Amino acid sequence: MRGEFATTTAVVTASPGVPTTLRVLATWIAAFAAIFGVFALAYGFHGAVTTTASLSFVGRELRPNSRDAGVEGAAIDVRGAKSGRATLLQVPLLPFQAADLGRLRVDAGLVPEGTEVAVLWVRRLEPGKIHDQRIEVNRGRAVPVMLDRNPEWRGEIAMVALGVKGPSPEPWRIERVTLEAVRPATIARAAIGDWTSFGKWNGRSINVSFGGPESQQLYLPPLAFGASLLALALLYVRQRRRGGALPAWALVLPFVVGWIVVDLRWSAELTAKAAQTWQAFAGRTLDERHLAMEDSDLYRTVSLARSQLPGTPQRIFVGSDFDVFRMRAAYYLYPHNVLPFGWYDAKAMRPGDFVFLYQKADMRFDATNHALIWPDGSKSTVTAVLAQTGAGLFRVE
């Protein structure tokens, strides 16, 4: 114990003062900027400064392929097509070399919920083949796309278009589409854009945190660690020149700074996600919050089914073509005694059991004969407790 207190005192007496802390911080920032600059030059400088000018088009210049898009002043509004097909907006440009213009930016309003956007292109030498790349949406805004990372973005590009698809009746207003040359500044902007692209919580979030989009040219953690190492080396060299060794805290501090920098990005991401959660759910009852989730239709259907069931727990077989619906429906049906997997036909059922079906394409309900018709053609006599398009609750007789 003597050693511990001695240790404490020793380190505390020699720990960082403000000027030295600032010096470490400044060194770290310089190291970070140096590595970042080298990276941007390496990826954005192709032997010569490109002189190709950007190509920019206002929304009304885009050529839509359906009436779901309409000109509004200088912009163009796109609505989700009732047919479910994508609306294409062709960019009116002449063929150009892919290497000259590698980044596409869409200046537009908030992308409506559920709308998917992609950029599509055709190479001049393969006129029948359409290539595409999804445009990520971050906090409702379309994120600039680095096309030069896509292996299919090469040769001479003959056609570029935006594809817009989604169920929303809300229009998405596109103000301008710009194709830019890839320069060091573009690369740097893209990297910063990646780090500040936060997205929503999704099914993979519980397993992995990418620190921005899954695919990035430059991830922040290795860069921050590299900057910490370089800062340490710079501090070491400086101290050697002045004579003497670096104190222990000076060896540690660059890594603490690196950690905090990476964590500032993560804090911003957590904050953005909390803001989304707040916006979606705050001030709402539990039912309303479930109805604001992606499986709202399932929740509504199960709630209706539950209201038709006796109060005491019933044995319910749950079926759907989709794992997520089967399992989620079962979760909503508890504390009824449910089985959402491991059964495939009527053999296990007895009179008094219930069957809940949701989006189960290979089963039919014969209302005339009060029968469920199974995929193998066999029939079970049932009473329909709830029967609607795509869903039903039946009592086995």
Added chain:
Amino acid sequence: MEALRIAAAIVVPWLAGYAWLRALRGDSRSNAFIDWGYGHFLGLLITTVMMRAAGLAGLPFSFGVLLPSLLAATAAGGALAWRTARKRAVPARAPGEAVATAGERILAAVAVALLAWRVGALAVDVGLRPLFPWDAWTQWATKARVWSELHRFVPFIPFEDWLARAPGYTDVAPHYPFTVPLLQAWIAIAQGHFDDAMINLPWLAGYVALGLAIFGQARRAGVAVAWSIVAAYVVLSLPLLDTHVALAGYADFHVAAAFALALMALIAWEQDRERFQLLLAVATALMLPLLKVPGFVWGSIVALGVLVAAFGSASWRRILLLGVAMGALAVAGAAVLWRERLTELKVAAPVDFLGSLADNLFVFDNWHLLWYLLPLALYVGRREAVTRMRGATVALACGAAFLAVVFTGTQVSAWVTDYTTVNRALLHVAPAAAVFGFLLVWRWAGARQLADDAMRAALQAPAVAQQALEIGDGPREAVAQTDAGRPAE
């Protein structure tokens, strides 16, 4: 009223755990942060054990039954704590610590601000978002929902038995330990209905408690206040840990917290053989198998660490033998308890997963800079790791070996490449590894500073200067001096 009941559901178990720790700590060098931090997790253990007892006794799962039982446990612990406190002599105050420098204060302020902001952000997701991640509503909260809505403990059985009309419910993991769903059920029972956002409040409370425990253990280990805050910040800022609180409902957060708590107590016990720390290590290690199936392995690993620490200066050959024996015991125990589950593990040639593993450790932001810095910490603190912290070192090495065997020798290697399980498995060990690495660096820094001071003093004293230069090994001398403070083993 509902808010009061929810508050009681969080506070009363916490108080019960705290009271019992105060009662058991005697005249230990523990501090309030350790008591409150560990107290939360002990309170969870007390609550869920009581619920199991109520279930076995056929008592209803109602607030009217469970809350008085918990209050009684709290009162008993409190009375015992009060009695022992009266008998105890006033502990001597620790030697005064030098005031933190402005640089340290800024660092600590930044860490506290980031943590406070984070707790707020996490609270929004925990309190508002209905249960979101897959396993949370397919295998954990399923049980919580049934028990809390039926107000009784009913068994969960394999679906084959369910089809054969055996009494009971089923879900995709009927064999999984009940602690986590019991926790969720407890909140729902207190609230009066099943709110699948609020049931996750224990994750947020556990997050705060973990921070308190890390701070308390760091202080106890002699780390300065500002750097103890940084230690807590380092662990609580790990993105995967934060995500498991924000999207609560999995057991992995509690496994990670319990393993970290056990390892910190083991390090403290190894340092000065204080029985209270051994008690903390054993209690938190016992929690592990009650949380999740792999918890049995993690608990065995802590037990191995305790044995290694107990043998003190034993030879590495003896430690190796101990390791093999404990490993065999863990495998045999797991085979007996969960043989059905273990048959799901198939021996398989590993797929090409090293690239994916490296991405998850070093490139993506799952762990900030943890896996870059841990090898550096091990390097600078290697002497400390194999002397004063050998129990913890062996425990972490066994943990790494366990993960390596599972990921290289079974079909689980495929779960590295699709990013599904690798980080959740690492989460079990990451907070403990972070604290371990932090303490290694702290002690190395202390020893280095002592060495520098000794060298400077030697050079400044003309009579001794010549002699010191002849020895030429000032740092080693100083390190030896630091170790001299270690109690006899």
